[in-house]
Amino acid sequence: MSHVELKNVSKTFALRSGGTSRTTRALDNLSLNINRGEIIALAGPSGCGKTTALRIIMGLEEASSGSIRVAGKEISGCGLDRGMVFQHAELLPWRSAVDNIRFALEAKGIPPHEIAERAERFINLVGLGHAMHHRPHQLSGGMKQRVGIARALAIDPEVLLMDEPFGALDSQTRETLQMELLDIHQRTGKTIIFVTHDLDEAVLLADRIAVMVQGHLREVIDVNIERPRNDMRAIRSSEEFTRKRQLAWDALHGYRDEGDAAPRPATSTAAPLRAFA
């Protein structure tokens, strides 16, 4: 049985401008099964609905139709079976790093005498033991996001949801955190769903890439790179990496893998190159 199951999930938003109201379809009949312990990337250009899909799985937004099951149970609203890592970490600025983790533990209702020990354990898990009493503004972007990850992991969720978690970081910090995430995944075996517009990142981290364009799931690509993925350099230069990255790119831009690489737009309305602009 799939760990997370999306069945015909659609989402329409009402847009009001100058008295006229029209609706826009952010997600169109999305069905996707995610296996236990798998890392899946939702990839696509901005506005393709990938973040909306993630927020619906988290329960921050409600689907207009369709159903979402986590571990067989239909979700309604947010739940502690899912842990969210926000795009810009979103730490509470008045709380120190470790106290931001405590916030999640308090909300979960962990007994007070366990909270301190557990918060410290998770701040150490992301390597910030030395900075645990710093407030967010004293932390770098990468450190903030580490706290964000620790906060989500601390509640011991079944599924970790990440919304472009490394998108706002410089490339070196991003690579370090990608490695750390792979390491955390290796150790905890969590199911991870993450949103990205970075195809390299998607291929490096994910077992499968769900390529989304304009609210549709266009293609799901299997990435058969072995775990543990410790040697980034070897992976990046491997044939599988290049091939899967190309496949994802093709899917995104409306090309089909038919051997001859003949360009064929998937929809007549979207120009292939505009889709990723």
Next chain:
Amino acid sequence: MTMSSYHEPTVAKKTGFSVRSLPSWSITLISVSTLLVIWELCSPWINPLFGSYPSQIFRSFIAMMQNGTLVKAFVQSIQPFLVGYGLAALLGIPIGLLLGRYRVLDAAFGIYVTAGYATPMIALVPLLMVWFGLGFAVKVVIIFLLAFFPVCINTCAGVKAVPKTLIEVGTAFCASQSKIMRQIVLPATLPYIMAGLRLAVGKAVIAMIIAEFLTALSGLGGIIIHAANSFRTAEMFVPILLVMVLAIVLEKLLALLERIVAPWQREIAAGGH
């Protein structure tokens, strides 16, 4: 040799006097003392019936301190001030939080807060006297009415300015509504609340004096009216300056309080240069 000549301009710059290198309090002190000196120098041309000058006001101040009128008036004024202002803060903050957080409440009651803020409450004083008499209660009510609305409106605006994503953090981690209110909305709103409280000090001081003018003449406002009616102008200035000092001190105390309760705010904000 080359080293020293290279460093020369830097040294010259460091020893040179620059207003920018002074601490803010000393600049304020210089400004105030300059004003007082200029005012004092103008004394030969000031008719003591129509105006006064610092040394004369200071003499009146000493005299009023010695015969006890000033202390008595101050105590009389400060009591309704503290009660009225305290009530305004005690009710204004939670009501502002609720109006800002819950759309339905805002739609139902927000209009009264806006109206109350815009209405010249002084116009209601005759009516308030009929309801609450001429004593302590009516003064408390007037001070409360002027101080409540800026606190409430600012708090409400602050809640609406809380980043949506911070609230979502609370929602995503299944925090209760009360935890979101106490641990996300309230701290995020603190700078706005403090700004409201500081604005309200000015309003409450005005309310205090007006209340004493219009109801039973008493307190510092009473001294002002009595002194003015008998052309003892220097004596009139004493309570006026005292009220100014009171307002400034309270304002500074609130600024200090803000640094204590919201220390992160100072670290984040750019501030003036």
